[in-house]
Amino acid sequence: MFDSFDLKLLNALQEDSDRTAEELAEIIALSSSAIARRIRRLKESGAIARTIALLSAEIVDHRLRAIVRLQLHEHEKAGDFTDFRNRLEARDEVQLCLEVSGSDDVMLLVACRDMAEFNDFADSELAASPIVRRYETSFVKKEIKNRPMVRLDERDA
Numbered sequence: 001m002f003d004s005f006d007l008k009l010l011n012a013l014q015e016d017s018d019r020t021a022e023e024l025a026e027i028i029a030l031s032s033s034a035i036a037r038r039i040r041r042l043k044e045s046g047a048i049a050r051t052i053a054l055l056s057a058e059i060v061d062h063r064l065r066a067i068v069r070l071q072l073h074e075h076e077k078a079g080d081f082t083d084f085r086n087r088l089e090a091r092d093e094v095q096l097c098l099e100v101s102g103s104d105d106v107m108l109l110v111a112c113r114d115m116a117e118f119n120d121f122a123d124s125e126l127a128a129s130p131i132v133r134r135y136e137t138s139f140v141k142k143e144i145k146n147r148p149m150v151r152l153d154e155r156d157a
Helices: 004-015 021-028 032-045 078-090 115-127
Strands: 064-072 094-099 106-112 132-139
Touching: 004 021, 004 032, 021 032, 064 115, 078 094, 106 115, 115 132
Parallel strands: none
Antiparallel strands: 064 106, 064 132, 094 106
8 A cells, every 4th residue: 555655755755744855855766856756645535534733831831621521311312312423522631532442442632721611511522422321521731742643654554
């Protein structure tokens, strides 16, 4: 699926997608036009889903962030879970939503302006939902690492 140049390019773009084709060519040992063609192909194929800007800690640290662990009722209809999941996906406060194994069923990373906004979110989406059996919240005190990167190597080729 990917050759070694694609893997190097994907890793370099995950580190800094603002690099120009010329800058990437210095790292990957391809011409800048070959780099541009590969990037276009990787985007068209869906290998690069989207390019985003990560905000600095100075901006993000002013938000109240919470990790919320949810336990759902065991016998909910699939459609109810799909509706619930769609509501969570639509909420700007929800930065990450994971279906997980273990004692919890879903984990959320939620970012709100303050406790009042978090309480509004929790009351309207979690406490009011008939499929949520219980939820537990841990508030983020300090971000130590935030690097949404998946390092690729030859095993991913």
